[in-house]
Amino acid sequence: MNQRTWMFSALLIVVGCRTPHDSINAIIERQSRALEQMPSEARARMFDPNRTAATQPAEELRGSGLLTLEEARDIALKSNPDIQAAQARLEAALARITEARSFYFPKVNLTHQSSRTFMIPNRQSTYRQPFPMGYYLPQLSSGLSLIDLLNTFSGPLSGALFGNYNISTGNTNSFSDHQSTLSASWVLFDGFVREARLLSVKQMYVASAMSLANVERLLIQAVDSAYHQAQLGVEQLRIAQADEQFSLKQLANARKNFEAGKISKADVLNFEVRVRAAQANVVAARGVQETGRVVLAELLALTDAQLPTAMALALLNEEGDSDLQAQDVIAWIDQAMAARADLAEVQHFLKATEENIVMARGQFYPELSLRGSWGFENAHNVSYSDDDQSSAIALEMRWAIFTGGYRTSQVRRANAEWWEANAGVRRKGLQICREVRQAVIDLTNAQEQVYLQRDNLRFAEENRRLVETQYDAGKSSLVRMNEAQRDYVQTEGELVLARIRLRQAWSDLHAAAGTYYRRAGDDSPDVAK
Structure with missing residues (x-):
């Protein structure tokens, strides 16, 4: 039986060892495989589930060159800590699916117990001590009266009731006991709790994936805002x-x-x-530019939140006709309802709460399980023999009849959570409609501002040229010259601000609609330093 002992020990070592942590690459690969198996409707809400690494990783942004808006987005999606935190939550949701599936499998346990008993009470010992009757019962004489009979039995009775007699000390025959058991249990039916639990965690996994997509959406919007702020500083610096x-x-x-x-x-x-x-104004414009670059560097997760000094941003190109077209707000709302990841997140959370109700109701059903064990027991050592074997199998049915209202309260709580989640879906829908309508209003205002400021700049430039000529000829006053220059600088600054607002309004509209904003030709071959 030594061979069996070694087999038990080896199995204990293998099963009990701690599984090593996966590498980051293994986690990302596992997440990619899981995302590929998601429903196509959910995958469509993600910005780019199959995106590759950025062409310029954050750690390589130490030289000079042009950083386009598209590259800044890609780097942020790869390096930003918020993305990594969302990926960690996605990994946790994926692990919970494996946890839920484990309830379908039998549970196998290996136990071993070795004990050494040094002393036990005499009443539990197989070596009983004789009752010391001679100590309590006196010798009976002839001519026994009633008083003598009572005195005869008062000693043993009082001793038995009040402990006035003393039995010898506990048995000191020490012995050992060794038990090694391999047991298994398999739940055959639990009121569909396992099924509901698995469906619930699957819905929560999709919700976590949608949360990751929503983080991407908000991060892209933040990168666009920081990039546009830096571009605004560049243009204001040029004007100043x-x-x-x-x-x-x-x-x-x-x-x-x-x-x-x-x-x-x-x-x-x-x-x-x-x-x-x-x-x-030059100093103020530099401050706006540097602030935008610092915020952008933070979003790109650069060391010390600082862009390389020689790293330039793209200049603004002229707006195309498509940038100034009027937009249909209803079409954008329909697009948002189909593409917003945060809406899908709360919808899948609502479905998970529905499964939680099924889980709570499953506690009212009986549980049927199959149990079995096989092992050895020896009172001397662990060198087991065939005679030391023991085995058993059982079919167990457990049905909780009364739990003090616990199960009913679980159902009530699950229903309340469903009501809350349902209200959250409605609230999110209203929020999306408000964001889309507000973004369309901002876009329309920015488009009108661009039209107006273009004409104003043309008029202000011509007016300054005429006033400058008249002032040099002595036909215009100094006050008129100051006004012309101030109007020209102010109008040019307002035009630049309107152009930046137009780009940010497009970015906000696409973010509100849950789509990825790509403006063709937005990055000029020139650089803004």
Whole structure:
């Protein structure tokens, strides 16, 4: 039997060993295989379930070059910690599916117990001590009266009731006992609780996948906003620097005219003020640009949240006709209802709560299980023999008749959670409609602003040219010159702001509709430094 002992030990070592952790690549590969098996309707809501790695990983953004908006999105989707946290939640949901499936399989346990008994009470010992009757019963004499008879039995009775006598100490014959058992149990029926549990966790897995897609949607929207803010800073810096150069030119001319006695000192000081104001705008524009770059670097998960200094962003291209077309809000709402991942998330959560109700109701059914065991028992050592074997098999039916209202409260709670989830689906639908309508309103306003500011800039530029010519000829006042330059700078800045708002409005509309915003030709071959 030594061979059997070694087999038991080897099985215990193999089964009891802790499974090593999977690598990140193994987890991602497992998630990819699981995502491929998801329903096509759920996969369609994800931005790119089969996306590859970014062409410029975050760790390689240490040189110079052009960082396009598309590349920034890809890097963020790969490196952002929010994506990694959502992937971890997806892995946990995938593990819960395996946990739910485990209830369909039998449970096998290997147990071993070795004990050594040193002392047991005499009443449990197989070696009984004789009752010390001579100690309690006196010798009976002839001519026994009633009083003598009572005195004769009062001793044993009082001793038995009140412990006045003393039996010898416990038995000290020590012995050992060894038991090794392989047992198995298999639940055959549990009121469909296993089925409901598995369906529930599958719905929660799809909900976790939709949560990952929603994180991607919000992350892309955040990257677009940061990228556009940095582009706005670049354009404002260009406008402020152009204003500074124009003011410096006017200041140089004013100094020449002052030396020639054509203008007063106040005119020179006026252009000094204009130069300082333009320089202040340059500083403010640099702040807007750097703030956008810092936020973008954080979203890309770059070290110290800093983009490389030599890394440039794309300049703005002119808007196409499609960018300025009016949009049908109803069509966008229909698109959002079919594509928004967060709506699908709460819908699958609602389905999971339906299965939780089935699980709660399953507690009212009986449970039928099959149990069996096989093992050895020896009172001396673990060198078992065939005579030490024992085995048993049983079919067990367990039906809880009364639980103090526990099962009923479980059903009530499951129903309440379903009501809450159902209200959450309705609330999410209303939220999506509001977001889409608001995004369409913002887009329409941005389109109108672009149209108006284009015309305003053309008029302001022509007006400044005429006023500058008249001022140089001495036919226009300094006040009129200041107004013309201020109107031109302000109008150009408002046009740039309207163009940025137009791009962000498109990004917000696609985010509200749950689609991936790709604007053809948005990235200029020029760079914004």
